[in-house]
Amino acid sequence: MTASPEAAGTIYDIGFRHYDGPRLGRRGAIAAIVGAGVRAVFGFGRSGRAKILPWGAVVLAMLPAGVAVAIRVLVGDLVELYNYENYLWGIGALLPIFVAAQAPELVVNDMRHHVLPLYFSRPLSRLDYVAAKLAALALGLLSLTLGPVLLLFLGRILAADDVVVGIGDEVAALPAIVGSGLLHAAVLASIGLAISSLAGRRAYAAGAVLAVFLVGGVVSGILAEQGGALLDVAPFTNPLAVLDGVREWLFGGRVADSPVGSSSVPPPLYAVAALLLTAASWTTLALRYRSVTT
Amino acid sequence: MALISTRALTKRYPGGITALDGLSVDIEEGIVGLVGANGAGKSTLIKILLGLVPASDGEARVFGLDAATHGSAIRELVGYMPEHDSLPTDVSATEFVSHMARVSGLPAGAARERTADVLRHVGLYEERYRPIGGYSTGMKQRVKLAQALVHDPRILFLDEPTNGLDPAGRDEMLGLIERIGRDFGMTAIVASHLLGEIERVADWLVAIDAGRLLHTAALSSFTERTGQLLVETEEAGDPLAAALAARGIEAHADGRSVVIELAATRDGDHAVYDAVRDESVALGLPLVRIEHRRHRLEDLFRVAEAAAEGADDRVA
Numbered sequence: 001m002t003a004s005p006e007a008a009g010t011i012y013d014i015g016f017r018h019y020d021g022p023r024l025g026r027r028g029a030i031a032a033i034v035g036a037g038v039r040a041v042f043g044f045g046r047s048g049r050a051k052i053l054p055w056g057a058v059v060l061a062m063l064p065a066g067v068a069v070a071i072r073v074l075v076g077d078l079v080e081l082y083n084y085e086n087y088l089w090g091i092g093a094l095l096p097i098f099v100a101a102q103a104p105e106l107v108v109n110d111m112r113h114h115v116l117p118l119y120f121s122r123p124l125s126r127l128d129y130v131a132a133k134l135a136a137l138a139l140g141l142l143s144l145t146l147g148p149v150l151l152l153f154l155g156r157i158l159a160a161d162d163v164v165v166g167i168g169d170e171v172a173a174l175p176a177i178v179g180s181g182l183l184h185a186a187v188l189a190s191i192g193l194a195i196s197s198l199a200g201r202r203a204y205a206a207g208a209v210l211a212v213f214l215v216g217g218v219v220s221g222i223l224a225e226q227g228g229a230l231l232d233v234a235p236f237t238n239p240l241a242v243l244d245g246v247r248e249w250l251f252g253g254r255v256a257d258s259p260v261g262s263s264s265v266p267p268p269l270y271a272v273a274a275l276l277l278t279a280a281s282w283t284t285l286a287l288r289y290r291s292v293t294t
Numbered sequence: 295m296a297l298i299s300t301r302a303l304t305k306r307y308p309g310g311i312t313a314l315d316g317l318s319v320d321i322e323e324g325i326v327g328l329v330g331a332n333g334a335g336k337s338t339l340i341k342i343l344l345g346l347v348p349a350s351d352g353e354a355r356v357f358g359l360d361a362a363t364h365g366s367a368i369r370e371l372v373g374y375m376p377e378h379d380s381l382p383t384d385v386s387a388t389e390f391v392s393h394m395a396r397v398s399g400l401p402a403g404a405a406r407e408r409t410a411d412v413l414r415h416v417g418l419y420e421e422r423y424r425p426i427g428g429y430s431t432g433m434k435q436r437v438k439l440a441q442a443l444v445h446d447p448r449i450l451f452l453d454e455p456t457n458g459l460d461p462a463g464r465d466e467m468l469g470l471i472e473r474i475g476r477d478f479g480m481t482a483i484v485a486s487h488l489l490g491e492i493e494r495v496a497d498w499l500v501a502i503d504a505g506r507l508l509h510t511a512a513l514s515s516f517t518e519r520t521g522q523l524l525v526e527t528e529e530a531g532d533p534l535a536a537a538l539a540a541r542g543i544e545a546h547a548d549g550r551s552v553v554i555e556l557a558a559t560r561d562g563d564h565a566v567y568d569a570v571r572d573e574s575v576a577l578g579l580p581l582v583r584i585e586h587r588r589h590r591l592e593d594l595f596r597v598a599e600a601a602a603e604g605a606d607d608r609v610a
Contacts, residue, residue: 016415016478019408019446023370023399032396045389114380118441121344121374122397123366294346294376 029124030132037136041102042143050105054140057098061091061144062151069155084173085253087149088184092240095184096213098144099137099192104205106133107197117294126289130193134285138189145188146181153177176251183250184243187278191239194281197288213239224259234259236273245270295358296320297449297481298343302352305338305505313338315505316352321483325475327496327513328485335505336485337377340451344374356449370399373442377453377485380438383427387418387437390426391444398445405444412444413437416470432463439470443480450474450482456491464491471495521557522587525570526550528580537573553587 024031043051068082082090110116119129153170160166192209199205220238223230235241238259245260247253249267254260260270298321305314314335328336341347342354345365354361356368382390388409395405413422416436421429426437435455442450455471456464472495474480486492492499493513501508527534531547538545543566544555554570556563567584574581 016474017408017411018478019400019404021404022401023445024401025370025399026366028399028401029397032393036393036396046384109382109384113382114376114378115382117346117376118374118380118394119397120346121369121372121376122394123370123399124397125366294341 025123026125026128029122030128033119033124033129033132034135034139037106037133038139040105041136041140053101054098054143057094057101058143058147061094061148064090065148065152065155068152069159072156072159082152083253084149084152084177084180085247085251086255086258087152088145088180088247089240089244089255089258091144091148095141095144095188095240096210098141099188100206100209100213102140103137103189103192103196103209104199104202106137107193108199108202108205111197111292112200116289116292120294126292127286130285130289134189134193137193138185141185141189142181145184146178149177149181176247176253179251180247183246183274187239187243187274190278190281190285194284194288197285220259224262231259232263232265235263235265235270239277242270242273242277246274297323298354298356298483300339300343300352300354303339303342303349303354304351305335305342305347306350313505314342314349317502317505317507318352319500319507319510321500321510322498323481324497325471325482325484325495326498326500327492328483328500328502329489329492330487330502330508332487334487334502336487336502337453338505339502340374340453340483340485344369344372344451370445371447372449372451373445373447375438375442375450375452375455377457379434381426381434384425386425387413387422387429387433387440391437391440394441395444400445408444408446409440412440415443415473416440417466431458432460432466435459435463435467436470439467443474448481450480451485452482453485454487455484456486456488468495521555523554523556523563523566523570523584524587525552525554525574525584526582527552527574528582533577534570534573534579537577538569541569541573543569550582 039045042054064082064087068080071079071081088095110119116129120126124132153173157163157166157170160169191212195209195212196205199208216238217240220234220236220241223234223237235245235258241259244255244258245263245267248255248260249270299319301318303314303317304312306312313333317335317339328339330336338347342349343356343361345361345368348362357371359368361368385393391413392405392409395408396402400408416439418433418436418440421433426434429437435458439452439455442452452471456467459467468491471482471484475482475495475497484492484496496513498510499513500510525531525534527550529550531550531552535545535547535552538552538554545552547553554566556566570584573579
C-alpha cells in the first residue's frame with residue numbers, strides 16, 4: 001500500500017450517503033441470485049480455469065451440429081448422423097459432466113462457508129433462494145440442451161437450396177426442439193442441485209452427481225442386456241433414458257440406441273418417472289434448506 | 295411506537311433449551327447495547343427479529359411489522375452482521391458486497407456505487423479486489439460489516455462485532471460502530487458479552503439474562519452519580535471522616551478515602567464541599583481528588599448474580 005488509509009480518507013471521504021433510490025425487494029433479490037448464478041455456471045468473473053469445463057462442454061455439444069450441417073452441405077441428406085430427435089441422447093455424456101461440474105459451484109460454498117444467514121437476512125425466503133439457484137443452473141444447461149439443437153436447426157435452414165423452403169421444412173420441429181431442451185434442462189438441474197446440496201465440498205458433490213448418472217447408465221445397460229422383462233425396466237435406472245422417453249412420448253421420433261427403443265412400457269410412464277425424479281429432487285432441496293441453521 | 299418491540303417473546307429449542315423466556319422490551323433509535331453472558335439469548339433475539347427463526351410464543355415487531363409474518367419487508371430495511379464466519383473465500387470483497395447489495399434489492403448501478411463507498415467507510419482499500427479467503431480476521435469483520443451496511447438499512451444488527459479481533463482491531467471496530475450511529479444516523483443493535491465495549495459505544499442498554507429482561511435504560515442512567523462524594527486523601531481518611539461526622543455529615547472512611555453520603559445531608563452539597571475544605575485545612579490533610587461516585591455497568595450484573603446466588607442458596 002502506498003498511501004495510508006488515513007490519508008486516503010481525508011482526500012476521498014465525502015461522508016456516508018443515504019440511499020433513497022428504488023428497492024426491488026424479493027424480485028430483485030431473486031433476479032440477482034439467478035444472474036450471479038448463471039455467471040458462476042459459465043465461470044465469468046472467475047479464473048480462466050473455471051471456464052475450461054463449461055465452455056469445453058458447450059463447444060463439444062455444438063460440434064455434432066456443425067458436422068451435421070457440413071455433411072448436409074457437402075453430400076446432402078444421404079447421411080444423417082444427428083437429427084433433432086437423437087441429438088440430446090447423442091451428447092448425453094456431456095450433460096452429467098456439465099451438471100457435476102457446475103451445480104456444486106452454485107450451492108456448496110454458500111453452505112460450507114455459512115453464507116446462507118447473509119442471504120436469509122435479506123428480502124427473500126429460503127425457497128426463493130433454492131428456486132433462483134435452480135433457475136440459474138437450468139438456464140446454464142440450456143446452452144447444451146437447446147443451443148446446439150438450435151444451431152443444427154439454423155444450419156439446416158441455411159444449408160437448404162432455398163432458405164424460405166428450408167424454413168418451411170424445419171419450423172415444424174421448433175416446438176419439439178424447445179420443449180426437449182427445457183425438459184432436459186429443468187429435470188437435470190433439479191437432480192444435480194439436490195445431490196450437490198447434500199455434499200460438504202464441491203469435489204464430493206461433483207463425484208456424487210457423476211456417480212448417480214454413471215451407475216444409472218451402467219445398470220441400465222446391464223438390464224437391457226439381460227433382455228426379456230428387464231428390457232422394460234432398463235430405461236428407468238438412467239435419468240437420461242427417462243428424459244428420452246418423455247421426449248419421444250411428447251414429440252415422437254424414436255432414438256435407435258436408447259433403451260427406450262427396446263422397451264415396451266406405456267410412454268406416459270416415462271413422464272411419471274420424470275415427475276417423480278423432479279419431485280424427489282425438490283423435496284430434498286426444500287428439506288435440506290429448511291434444516292440449515294442460521 | 296417503538297422501532298423494535300417484543301411482548302412475552304419465548305423461544306424454546308428442541309431438546310428443552312429455553313433461549314428466550316417471556317422477553318418484553320421496547321427499543322428506540324440510537325446505538326443500543328444488547329448485553330448478557332454467552333447463552334443469555336442475544337443471538338436468538340436478533341434472529342427472531344430478522345425472521346430467521348420463528349418464536350415459540352409471544353410477539354416481535356420491527357417498524358411495527360410482525361416479524362413472523364412480514365419478515366421479508368423487515369429484512370429489506372435491516373442489515374445483519376452474524377457472530378460467526380459467514381464469507382465465501384473465492385470472491386473479492388467488492389464482488390461479494392455488491393452481490394449482497396443486489397440481493398437486498400438495490401439495482402446494479404446503485405449496488406456498485408454503494409459498494410465502493412461502504413468498503414471505503416469500513417476501511418478496505420486496495421485489498422478489496424483480492425479474494426476474501428486471504429483476508430485477516432479484522433478485514434473479514436469489516437467485509438461482514440460492509441455487507442450489512444451497503445443497502446443503507448434503518449437498523450443494523452451486529453452480533454458480537456469484535457469477535458476474534460485484537461485490541462487495536464476492537465478499537466477500530468468500535469470506532470466504526472460509533473460513527474455509524476452518530477454520523478450515519480443508523481440504529482445499531484450491538485450484541486456483546488463485553489460490558490466495556492457497550493459502555494463505550496452505546497447510548498441505550500438492554501441487559502438480558504437467561505432469556506429474561508434484566509434491565510433496560512439509557513446508558514447515562516447506569517453511569518450517573520450515585521449520590522456519594524468520594525474524597526481521596528494522601529493519608530488515612532479516618533480523622534476527616536470523624537470531623538465531618540461531628541458536623542452532622544454522614545461520612546465514613548475507606549482506607550485513604552472518605553465516602554460522603556450527599557443525599558443524607560440536609561444543608562445541600564455546597565455546605566458539604568465547604569466542610570470538606572475547612573476540615574481538611576484544619577487537619578492539614580493533603581487531598582488527592584474529590585469526585586462524584588458513578589455507577590458502573592458491572593454493578594448491574596453483580597446485583598443480578600447476587601440475587602441468583604441468593605435464590606440458589608434458598609433452593610439448596
